[in-house]
Amino acid sequence: MSEFDLGALGWTTELAEQLEPGLVPGRVVAAHRAAYDVQTADGNVRTRLPGRLLHESLDVAVGDWVGLGEGLIRVVLPRRSAIVRQAAGRTSEKQTLAANVDLGFIVTSLGPELEPRRIERYLVTIWESGAMPEIVLTKADRVDDPAEQVAAIEAVAVGVPIHVVSALTGQGCDALRARLQPGVTAVLIGSSGVGKSTLVNRFAGTERMAVKKTRADDDEGQHTTSHRELIELPGGGLVIDTPGIRELQLWDAGGIDEAFTDVEDLAAACRFNDCSHSTEPGCAVNAALESGELAQERYDSWRKLQRELRAIAVRADARLRREEKRKWQLRARDGRSRARRI
Ligand SMILES: Nc1nc2c(ncn2[C@@H]2O[C@H](COP(=O)(O)OP(=O)(O)OP(=O)(O)O)[C@@H](O)[C@H]2O)c(=O)[nH]1
Ligand SMILES: [Mg+2]
Ligand SMILES: [Zn+2]
Structure with a gap:
């Protein structure tokens, strides 16, 4: 069988160094409902997650580099994006x-x-x-x-x-x-x-x-x-x-600063650090809105996305607490089953 060159898929020595010896490297090239197609040096294999990783909802996506062991995905290598x-x-x-x-x-x-x-x-x-x-x-x-x-x-x-x-x-x-x-x-x-x-x-x-x-x-x-x-x-x-997206819901809005550099730059020029851009004197945002330099719709979306950002942060907090609780329950359960084995 002719070897497939993983380098053409972006495999690097840095990635190779991160892979546990014994695991077969591959890149996820397609994601189906419960299965993944992974391109390895020996060809394209249809694979899935073992039960434990499925249970932990391990996040695997197209483009991921994974390590296969006994034909199943054992690890996802750190992502660069x-x-x-x-x-x-x-x-x-x-x-x-x-x-x-x-x-x-x-x-x-x-x-x-x-x-x-x-x-x-x-x-x-x-x-x-x-x-x-x-x-x-x-x-x-x-x-x-x-x-x-x-x-x-x-x-x-x-x-x-x-x-x-x-x-x-x-x-x-x-x-x-x-x-x-x-x-x-x-x-x-x-x-x-x-x-x-x-x-x-x-x-x-x-x-x-x-x-x-x-x-x-x-x-x-x-x-x-x-x-x-x-x-x-x-x-x-x-x-x-990728399939068409009907409505893109933000997960983490950390990218808002880069997407709105024009508005962020104006806000940074306001006289007060904590300017709410409503009635404060020396508000650069209001001045730009009045002069037409900043479009009202653009400002409105910035505010709307920031509100979403806050809602996301609240949700993320709640989720973190749920995950902590779940991990704690899993550990408790593992502890119990170990105790039974002894
Ligand atoms: N006139 C014109 N039609 C195009 C062009 N590109 C695509 N189409 C047509 O647009 C329709 C949709 O194209 P697709 O490539 O299936 O669109 P898609 O974004 O992959 O859609 P989803 O897979 O549903 O997300 C097809 O009928 C294409 O022929 C273009 O440059 N000009
Ligand atoms: Mg399409
Ligand atoms: Zn302001």
């Missing part, structure tokens, strides 16, 4: 969308449905992850002149590179592909139907991912991609395709 959101639904569980990612491509389509406000939330998530955000505006062929929409995105994505592409005409695709150098991992995230899988297929040169067949099927909420998958591109570069 992780894109995390609050799982969909009424839970307060976290969900890792992708791990060990260098570039987070926030994908949205040009046209009447473009929603710049939605991008801010994605930016907070990517900044927090440790990956670098870039914005990909797709379906450029559908608009005569994207300049106005691009400007609207620039206003919410201060200092973030923006790509305007069309998978139909090829516009901007080579420049975007050039971002995916060998060893670089990018993830595509965004709403359903914006053209993530279409781009992946174009870069892969084959129909790697299923895409919506006709425009008539282009129905919001009807997700075509149903699982996350890491794809190795010919010529190097790795890209993770």
